[in-house]
Amino acid sequence: MTRHAFLLVGLLAALVATVVSGLVIGAVSIPVADVLSALGGSADAQTRTIVVGLRLPRVLLAAEVGAGLAVAGAVFQALLRNPLAEPYVLGVSSGAAVGAVTAIVLGMTATSMLTLPIAAFIGAIVAITLVLGMAAAAGRGLDTHVLLLAGVVIGAFFNAVILLLVNFADLETFRAAMLWIMGSFNGATQESVTTVAVWVLPALLGLGLLARPLNLLSVGEQSAFHLGVDVRQLKLLLYIGTSLVVGVCVAGSGAIGFVGLVVPHALRLVGGSDHRWLIPACALTGAAFLVFADTIARTVVAPAELPVGVVTALAGVPVFLWLLIRHEEGM
Amino acid sequence: MSLFELKDVSYQYAAATRPALDRITLNVEEGALFAVLGPNGSGKSTLLRVMLGELETSAGSVTYAGRSSASWGRREIATQIAFVPQAEPMAFPMTVRALVEMGRYPHTGILGRMGADDRIAVDGAMERAGIADLGSRSIRNLSGGERQRVRIARALAQEPRILVLDEPTAALDLHFEMETFELMRELTEERSFTVVVATHNLNLAARYASRLALLARGHIEAIGAPEDVITADKIGRVYRWPVLVTSLEEQGSGVESPQVVPLSGGAASALS
Numbered sequence: 001m002t003r004h005a006f007l008l009v010g011l012l013a014a015l016v017a018t019v020v021s022g023l024v025i026g027a028v029s030i031p032v033a034d035v036l037s038a039l040g041g042s043a044d045a046q047t048r049t050i051v052v053g054l055r056l057p058r059v060l061l062a063a064e065v066g067a068g069l070a071v072a073g074a075v076f077q078a079l080l081r082n083p084l085a086e087p088y089v090l091g092v093s094s095g096a097a098v099g100a101v102t103a104i105v106l107g108m109t110a111t112s113m114l115t116l117p118i119a120a121f122i123g124a125i126v127a128i129t130l131v132l133g134m135a136a137a138a139g140r141g142l143d144t145h146v147l148l149l150a151g152v153v154i155g156a157f158f159n160a161v162i163l164l165l166v167n168f169a170d171l172e173t174f175r176a177a178m179l180w181i182m183g184s185f186n187g188a189t190q191e192s193v194t195t196v197a198v199w200v201l202p203a204l205l206g207l208g209l210l211a212r213p214l215n216l217l218s219v220g221e222q223s224a225f226h227l228g229v230d231v232r233q234l235k236l237l238l239y240i241g242t243s244l245v246v247g248v249c250v251a252g253s254g255a256i257g258f259v260g261l262v263v264p265h266a267l268r269l270v271g272g273s274d275h276r277w278l279i280p281a282c283a284l285t286g287a288a289f290l291v292f293a294d295t296i297a298r299t300v301v302a303p304a305e306l307p308v309g310v311v312t313a314l315a316g317v318p319v320f321l322w323l324l325i326r327h328e329e330g331m
Numbered sequence: 332m333s334l335f336e337l338k339d340v341s342y343q344y345a346a347a348t349r350p351a352l353d354r355i356t357l358n359v360e361e362g363a364l365f366a367v368l369g370p371n372g373s374g375k376s377t378l379l380r381v382m383l384g385e386l387e388t389s390a391g392s393v394t395y396a397g398r399s400s401a402s403w404g405r406r407e408i409a410t411q412i413a414f415v416p417q418a419e420p421m422a423f424p425m426t427v428r429a430l431v432e433m434g435r436y437p438h439t440g441i442l443g444r445m446g447a448d449d450r451i452a453v454d455g456a457m458e459r460a461g462i463a464d465l466g467s468r469s470i471r472n473l474s475g476g477e478r479q480r481v482r483i484a485r486a487l488a489q490e491p492r493i494l495v496l497d498e499p500t501a502a503l504d505l506h507f508e509m510e511t512f513e514l515m516r517e518l519t520e521e522r523s524f525t526v527v528v529a530t531h532n533l534n535l536a537a538r539y540a541s542r543l544a545l546l547a548r549g550h551i552e553a554i555g556a557p558e559d560v561i562t563a564d565k566i567g568r569v570y571r572w573p574v575l576v577t578s579l580e581e582q583g584s585g586v587e588s589p590q591v592v593p594l595s596g597g598a599a600s601a602l603s
Contacts, residue, residue, distance in 0.1 A: 081422040212441055216433055220419045225385060227489070228409030228437035273423035 070286025073260020095127020183309030258316020434488025
């Protein structure tokens with residue numbers, strides 16, 4: 001077995017362990033044996049309600065969103081040849097949140113399996129187009145500083161738009177909308193788990209199949225072109241794929257930051273930059289990371305709970321700053 | 332046989348006031364070592380990018396092997412023509428071998444795996460470029476000259492008929508520069524490659540290239556054998572500096588090639 005395959009099996013085991021502990025740990029601690037029998041359908045009704053009805057959707061949603069955001073981060077980094085690129089930092093998550101909130105405020109959530117993800121997807125596409133457009137207008141293409149500034153400014157703008165939109169809403173809508181800004185798995189349901197799975201898993205599979213041309217693109221667009229990659233078409237597919245993933249994840253749980261930064265970076269240190277390894281590894285590790293972060297978020301100040309975005313930001317900001325400093329030093 | 336044929340090719344960048352290329356007509360014969368010369372901003376890189384299909388011509392036609400450049404698929408053309416860029420942004424760490432293996436992409440495709448043929452091609456390319464023992468090193472820890480050889484190895488791993496190099500020796504010391512020119516000569520003379528190289532080194536181009544094109548402000552000032560292109564009059568005019576042209580006889584072969592000596596100080600002002 002190659003080293004990468006060995007590592008992937010290890011990461012899969014870690015994901016399973018994190019998911020199980022996410023089901024075990026909570027306001028009421030449930031022994032592993034009872035968790036397993038509840039999953040098998042044989043535990044008592046109360047245990048089944050807690051494990052299968054409450055915790056399982058939450059853990060599964062966190063896993064899906066973690067996988068999606070980590071892979072989206074890795075793809076953005078290769079696409080922009082910038083280790084600091086990430087859906088949240090680039091303002092793409094905020095754009096998706098505007099899309100989702102607009103749909104909610106307009107009362108279009110009745111068929112939320114379709115409208116909410118599509119609205120968030122459109123928001124994400126608009127945001128990335130604006131950020132790249134701003135960077136291009138500044139005349140320095142993919143310059144790190146311009147991109148990050150554009151992302152921060154666009155993100156701030158979209159957050160203001162969200163606040164503006166929810167001001168017109170009733171109290172319950174306001175609460176729901178605030179979730180999108182903070183990022184939380186509190187509202188996870190079986191339906192949201194299914195919705196995210198239906199959109200995100202095929203998109204992740206598609207991005208994974210593009211791993212080889214993505215490797216070439218990460219070396220430079222000109223080189224990729226001359227090595228036989230249809231660069232324009234590839235970039236279009238990647239932008240659509242990542243926007244879809246980010247949009248649907250944000251629709252499911254709100255704008256959770258830094259997962260797409262921390263996870264790919266750690267995995268590059270462990271196993272290198274080959275996307276044939278990096279993308280599946282990001283999916284597994286991102287899933288485990290967010291399940292773990294959410295377990296912390298709902299237990300550390302129990303019975304109250306932290307937005308999971310707070311936990312990921314506390315972990316992510318130091319990594320971001322460290323990367324920024326290293327980047328400035330010319331790496 | 333002509334591999335590249337350019338007919339009345341013009342190209343103008345969006346914001347530019349004058350065309351970067353102005354009605355260029357030239358042929359590159361199979362097996363040639365074709366050097367593109369000219370001052371900064373004369374259109375050398377633009378010419379290469381138009382030949383390679385990276386830029387679409389504003390006017391005129393570019394054909395490769397008798398077919399319009401635009402009609403070649405990306406992967407199909409990448410098995411024919413390989414490009415060695417001057418430099419590459421290295422945002423992520425990567426081993427030398429992983430980078431050279433990218434040269435097999437046009438042969439294996441999106442989902443392809445590296446087979447025995449591919450490994451042999453990669454080994455051969457690394458051997459040929461003199462980096463066989465650098466395979467597991469990180470590209471970031473290499474010197475400029477070594478990185479250049481890695482890019483050449485990747486281009487050779489494509490197993491192309493043509494190698495196109497954009498100022499491959501601009502940042503290299505004398506040793507790597509001579510090695511690169513020796514390699515280009517060997518590829519054309521012993522392996523029936525065709526090489527197109529843009530360079531600022533007039534003297535090495537005059538010694539190694541079989542044919543030269545001298546560009547000035549987007550048009551061809553002179554094209555032909557070294558002794559026809561490298562003259563004191565033409566070089567002095569195009570580069571706006573007075574020069575002497577002497578002759579160098581290669582030791583052993585006795586082949587003569589023109590060599591440019593720029594004048595300095597009093598001699599320069601007296602002549603200009």
